[in-house]
Amino acid sequence: MKPDCWLDCRVLVTVGTGGVGKTTVxxxxxxxxxxxxxxxxxxxxxxxxxxxxxxxxGPLDHEARAVPEERLxxxxxxxxxxLAALMLDTKRTFDELVERFAPDPAxxxxxxxxxxxRNLTDALGGSREYSAMEKLRQMHVEGRxxxxxxxxxxxxxxxxxxxxxRRLAGFLESQFLKVLLHPAAVVGRAxxxxxxxxxxxxxxxxxxxxxxxxxxxISEFLLAFEEMLGGFSERAREVGLLLRDRACAxxxxxGPDLQQAKSAESFWERLQAEGVQLAGLVLNRAHVWPGAGxxxxxxxxxxxxxxxxxxxxxxxxxxxxxxxxxxxALVDATRAQAALARRDAGVRERLAAxxxxxxxxxxxVPLFSEDVHELEALARMAGLILAExxxx
Amino acid sequence: MLEANETDLLAQLLSRRLLLVTxxxGTGKTSVxxxxxxxxxxxxxxxxxxxxGHAAVLPDLLGAAxxxxxxxxxxxxxxxGPNLFTLRLVPEEALLEYLELQLRVRxxxxxxxxxxxxxxxxxxxxxxxxxxxxxxxxxxxTRSDAGGAPLWPLIVIDAPATGHxxxxxxxxxxxxxxxxxxxxxxxxxxxxxxxxxxxxxxxLTVTLLxxxxxxxxxxxxxxxxxxxxxxxxxxxxxVEPPLELPDAERVLERVAGLDARAAPSPLADPRxxxxxxxxxxSRAHMHAGFLAKLERETGGLxxxxxxxxxxxxxxxxVGALARELERALSASGGGEAPAxxxxxx
Numbered sequence: 001m002k003p004d005c006w007l008d009c010r011v012l013v014t015v016g017t018g019g020v021g022k023t024t025v026x027x028x029x030x031x032x033x034x035x036x037x038x039x040x041x042x043x044x045x046x047x048x049x050x051x052x053x054x055x056x057x058g059p060l061d062h063e064a065r066a067v068p069e070e071r072l073x074x075x076x077x078x079x080x081x082x083l084a085a086l087m088l089d090t091k092r093t094f095d096e097l098v099e100r101f102a103p104d105p106a107x108x109x110x111x112x113x114x115x116x117x118r119n120l121t122d123a124l125g126g127s128r129e130y131s132a133m134e135k136l137r138q139m140h141v142e143g144r145x146x147x148x149x150x151x152x153x154x155x156x157x158x159x160x161x162x163x164x165x166r167r168l169a170g171f172l173e174s175q176f177l178k179v180l181l182h183p184a185a186v187v188g189r190a191x192x193x194x195x196x197x198x199x200x201x202x203x204x205x206x207x208x209x210x211x212x213x214x215x216x217x218i219s220e221f222l223l224a225f226e227e228m229l230g231g232f233s234e235r236a237r238e239v240g241l242l243l244r245d246r247a248c249a250x251x252x253x254x255g256p257d258l259q260q261a262k263s264a265e266s267f268w269e270r271l272q273a274e275g276v277q278l279a280g281l282v283l284n285r286a287h288v289w290p291g292a293g294x295x296x297x298x299x300x301x302x303x304x305x306x307x308x309x310x311x312x313x314x315x316x317x318x319x320x321x322x323x324x325x326x327x328x329a330l331v332d333a334t335r336a337q338a339a340l341a342r343r344d345a346g347v348r349e350r351l352a353a354x355x356x357x358x359x360x361x362x363x364x365v366p367l368f369s370e371d372v373h374e375l376e377a378l379a380r381m382a383g384l385i386l387a388e389x390x391x392x
Numbered sequence: 393m394l395e396a397n398e399t400d401l402l403a404q405l406l407s408r409r410l411l412l413v414t415x416x417x418g419t420g421k422t423s424v425x426x427x428x429x430x431x432x433x434x435x436x437x438x439x440x441x442x443x444x445g446h447a448a449v450l451p452d453l454l455g456a457a458x459x460x461x462x463x464x465x466x467x468x469x470x471x472x473g474p475n476l477f478t479l480r481l482v483p484e485e486a487l488l489e490y491l492e493l494q495l496r497v498r499x500x501x502x503x504x505x506x507x508x509x510x511x512x513x514x515x516x517x518x519x520x521x522x523x524x525x526x527x528x529x530x531x532x533x534t535r536s537d538a539g540g541a542p543l544w545p546l547i548v549i550d551a552p553a554t555g556h557x558x559x560x561x562x563x564x565x566x567x568x569x570x571x572x573x574x575x576x577x578x579x580x581x582x583x584x585x586x587x588x589x590x591x592x593x594x595x596l597t598v599t600l601l602x603x604x605x606x607x608x609x610x611x612x613x614x615x616x617x618x619x620x621x622x623x624x625x626x627x628x629x630x631v632e633p634p635l636e637l638p639d640a641e642r643v644l645e646r647v648a649g650l651d652a653r654a655a656p657s658p659l660a661d662p663r664x665x666x667x668x669x670x671x672x673x674s675r676a677h678m679h680a681g682f683l684a685k686l687e688r689e690t691g692g693l694x695x696x697x698x699x700x701x702x703x704x705x706x707x708x709x710v711g712a713l714a715r716e717l718e719r720a721l722s723a724s725g726g727g728e729a730p731a732x733x734x735x736x737x
Contacts, residue, residue, distance in 0.1 A: 018417010018553045019605065128555065154417045154553060255418065258705060290671075291664030296657070306660035310647070313654075318646050321639055329637045330647065330665045337668040338659065339701070 001249060001279045002360055003386045007033040009249045011140065011148050011242065012279065015271070016253035017263045018154035021284040024381065025253045025365075026151035027051060027085070031375070032382035034072060034081035038146040041139060042085045045132065045153050052085070054375045060087035064139075075379045084145075086135075093131035128153050129163075133239045140242060162243065162274050249279035254351070256286045256344035265354045280361035282385060283348055287340035288366045295341035306331045401695070402721035405624060406437050408594050409533050410547050410586065412561075414612065415598035416605040417553040420629040423704040424598045424697070425550035426453045427713035432546050433476035434714065439546045440469055440477045440532065444525060444560075450478045450550065455707030483521040484514075486528040494575075522563035523580070530583045533592075551595075554612050561587065561595070561619050590622025598627045599686070599694075601679040610689055626686050626694040627720070633698060634676035635669055644669060695720040 006012060006029070014026045023044050030042035041064055044051070052058065057065035064084040072083060095112065102108035111117055136150055242248060250271055254264035264281065271278055289295035296302065311327035344364075352362055363385045368377060405411060405428075413425040422443070429441035443450045450456070456472035459465045466485045469477035484505070491501035504510055514520065535543040551557045564584040571577045587593050595616050599609040613623055637643060647669075650662040658664065686694045697716045704713050 019600075020418060023604075153555065258703070260418070289664065290667030291658055291661035292652070293658065296659055298659070302657045302659055306655070306657040309654075309656045310650075310660050310665070313650055314643070314646055317649075318642065321643055321646070326637060326639075326643045329635055330643070330669055331659055333635050333672050334659050334661075334664050334668040336701075337664070337671070 001277075002358065003280060003363060006249065006251065006279045006386070007036050007038065007147060009147065009279070010245075010247040011136070011150065011249075013150045013152060013243070013248065013250045014253050014282075015152050015250055015267055016154070017260060020253050020255045020260055021365075022154070022253045023051065023151045024378070025251070025282050025284060025385070026149045027055070028378050028381040028385060029251065030083055030085070030147075030149045031075060031077070031378050032386045033147045033149070034067075034077045034083040035075070035379075035382065037078075037080045039080070039082045039144070040084070040147045040149065041145040042083070042149045042151070043088060043132070043135065043139070044085065044151040045088050045128070054378065055083070055085055056375075057085055060085055062086060062089040062092040071375055075375045088128070088132050088135055090128050090131040093135050097134065134235065137235055137239045137242065162270070162276070244275050244277075246277060249277045251279050252281045252355075253284055254281065255284055256347045258347060261347045261351055264351060268355055278355070278357070280357055280363065281351060281355060283344070283351065283362065283364045285367040286344040286348070286364045287337060288344075288364065289338060289341040291334075295338045295345065298335040298339040298342070303331050303335050306334075400722055401625060402431070402435075402718065405594065405596075405721065406432050406435060406546060408546065408592055409542070409544075410529065410549065410593040411624065412549045412551045412557075412593070412595045413598060414551040414554065414557040414595060415627075416600075416608040416612075419598045419600050419605055420704070421553070421598045422449055422453065422550045423710065423713055424596075424627055424629060424717070425548050426450060426710045427704075427717045428596075429476055429478070429548045430454065430473075430710050430714040431717050432548065433474060436475065437546045438475045438477075438544065439548060440479060440544045441472075441548045441550065442479050442481050442529070442532075443550045444481050444552060445483075448480050450480070453704070453706065453710055454478055455710075481525060481528055483524050486524045487514075487520070490524060490527060519563060519566070522560045523567065525560065526563065526583045526587070527579060530586050533586060554608055558612065558615055558619075561616065561621060565619060588620040588622075594622045594624040596624040596627060598629050600630055601628050601682040603682070606682045606686060609686070613690065625692060625721070626690055627697060627717075628683065628686070628694045629697045630699045631679055631696050632672070632675060634679075635672040637669060637673070640669070640673060 012026075012029055014022045014029070016022050026044060027042055030040045033040045044060065052060045055065075055067045056071040057067055064086045067083040067085070072081065077083065094117075098108055098111050102111060132150070132153065136148065139145065139148055252264050252267055252271075254260045268278065307324075307327045310331060311324045314321060314323035314326055348362065348364060352359065355362070365381055365384050411428065413421050413428065415421050425441060425443075429439050432439040441450055441454065451470060451472070454472035454476065456470040456478050459468070459470055463470075466480075466482060467489065469479040472478050488501055488505045491504055492498050495501050495504075529547065529549065532544055533542075533547055537543045552560060564580050564587065567576065567580045568584060571580070597609050597612055597616075599605040609626060613626075616623055644666050647662050647665050652662050655661050683694055683696070695717075697713065697720055700709060700712055700716075702712065703709055
């Protein structure tokens with residue numbers, strides 16, 4: 001997919017391992033879409049305050065906060081374009097679900113007060129991914145935005161958030177849960193014996209290990225959720241469909257490190273297996289050669305020639321400076337830059353060969369000297385991702 | 393709690409039983425965990441480096457021998473040199489092992505884990521992976537050999553990145569809040585006692601000297617402290633050596649005025665020279681600022697590991713990083729970048 005078509009999607013999802021700059025890329029894509037006149041929401045998981053400062057939204061939270069108009073104008077947004085951001089909050093997402101779908105106030109209170117619920121929604125694994133998907137579904141259904149950019153939780157090898165809806169549905173439909181949900185199953189050992197299923201055997205064994213109380217708490221929690229469970233499965237399926245829709249596309253974000261590139265390749269395999277659409281790849285924080293042409297080989301004799309010439313020139317023009325030392329330091333720095341630029345170009349070629357993307361769908365964003373946290377820098381990044389022709 | 397400015401931080405760390413290495417994704421936690429394991433082994437401590445989940449990176453990184461014939465690839469640590477072993481801890485396998493231990497009937501345990509309904513339950517059920525992982529770590533940390541000495545005097549864990557790492561470390565607290573009685577409670581009490589004893593367990597945080605990783609590191613450390621765990625040093629990884637260029641502004645002004653066409657080599661292209669130098673100068677400026685911030689807010693000097701030109705993707709790279717780690721942890725207040733040390737020498 002050509003980069004200028006990325007913004008025509010309804011949902012763009014940035015994926016990648018931790019530390020590659022997904023959140024920044026998501027924000028830059030959002031800004032680019034706003035500059036193209038769209039109404040955009042960026043959903044992030046990263047509580048980076050400087051990003052919030054740059055956007056001028058105040059601290060990000062669970063509600064969409066609009067970027068003030070004067071900031072948008074300064075970042076080149078004209079006309080209809082708008083940009084809002086929110087930070088995913090797992091506990092709040094679950095609380096809202098309970099408040100909206102609990103059958104009655106008593107059930108609502110029971111769920112909210114259940115110790116398993118209180119801890120599980122916030123602290124235990126997997127809930128972040130569920131809640132990200134749930135919030136995405138909500139915002140999509142509300143239909144207030146032309147484009148939603150979703151910044152996903154970092155993952156190393158699996159796309160947990162893609163699995164989450166399906167896992168949840170499987171969980172809710174499992175026979176095991178039905179046994180667990182049956183009140184008789186947990187009132188005591190005597191009742192347990194009434195069940196002669198495999199699941200019952202499993203439960204009994206578990207009870208020996210975890211203690212009856214823990215199973216009871218879990219069961220109470222699940223019972224309290226029972227009325228809402230059908231809705232959960234249904235919504236999990238809806239999210240699955242949305243993510244596989246043609247209006248939704250994924251942008252892989254990677255750094256130029258070989259490990260990161262390998263992760264990007266395995267991400268691509270997973271995305272392909274899931275049947276979702278890959279828009280393109282952003283190779284972020286790449287070293288680029290600042291001189292003319294391609295980065296030269298950083299070989300030693302070449303460097304010595306460069307040092308000798310530079311030292312002579314400096315000595316002639318500024319005798320007060322330590323020319324030999326300055327020349328050596330400068331050429332060493334340049335040599336290091338050339339080596340990194342060559343390495344990163346190699347990684348780019350590797351990715352281009354491994355991923356079925358048109359050359360222009362692989363975008364290189366150079367490592368900026370400073371962190372990207374000003375709106376101006378985001379705008380610069382947006383320009384690199386979407387406007388300029390691809391270069392190695 | 394560990395004194396931040398111990399003269400020999402390394403010895404302090406090696407006297408612990410569990411060292412959990414965590415930090416923001418992409419900061420090089422795995423490399424640092426591998427290097428720490430290598431270094432401990434070199435210092436004569438029998439060390440097990442554990443990676444969690446389904447990635448198998450450490451055997452290649454440490455140059456481990458292929459699993460020995462007859463070894464259980466999922467349960468037996470693989471030797472990776474004198475005193476050094478590595479193990480991938482897979483929650484499903486650890487659960488099976490635990491059920492076998494508890495139920496004392498292997499067939500029953502296999503029956504449970506093989507139950508289709510239970511499998512689906514496990515796929516979605518939150519928390520158990522964290523719990524069984526910690527349980528297995530506790531089990532290994534408390535086992536003795538035939539002579540009564542600890543089987544694993546030191547276990548280094550390549551822990552998950554911040555978010556999942558905190559989920560892992562907070563699981564016992566959640567369980568203890570919820571479960572008052574029974575075997576689960578008793579086991580969790582034991583795990584929590586090991587984790588929250590700073591003489592036995594420390595959390596090391598790896599960061600890059602950039603804004604997002606530094607902020608995340610500070611938040612991570614605050615949360616770890618809240619959970620009652622002891623903190624080891626901040627390790628600033630991949631720090632590029634600074635550019636030693638006195639009178640930088642004047643030099644660069646002159647260089648910018650040179651004629652590119654006269655340059656005998658692309659490495660002397662004035663544009664490339666100026667851009668490379670400015671890039672390095674501004675990154676060094678940024679690094680210094682974040683080092684100061686980390687020191688200010690943690691009350692201790694971050695230990696600095698330099699960026700290694702050859703990368704860290706095998707035993708050689710790990711060996712090189714282990715040498716840097718030794719320097720950074722042994723030196724009193726060893727926060728200096730290598731260039732500063734070289735200049736002094």
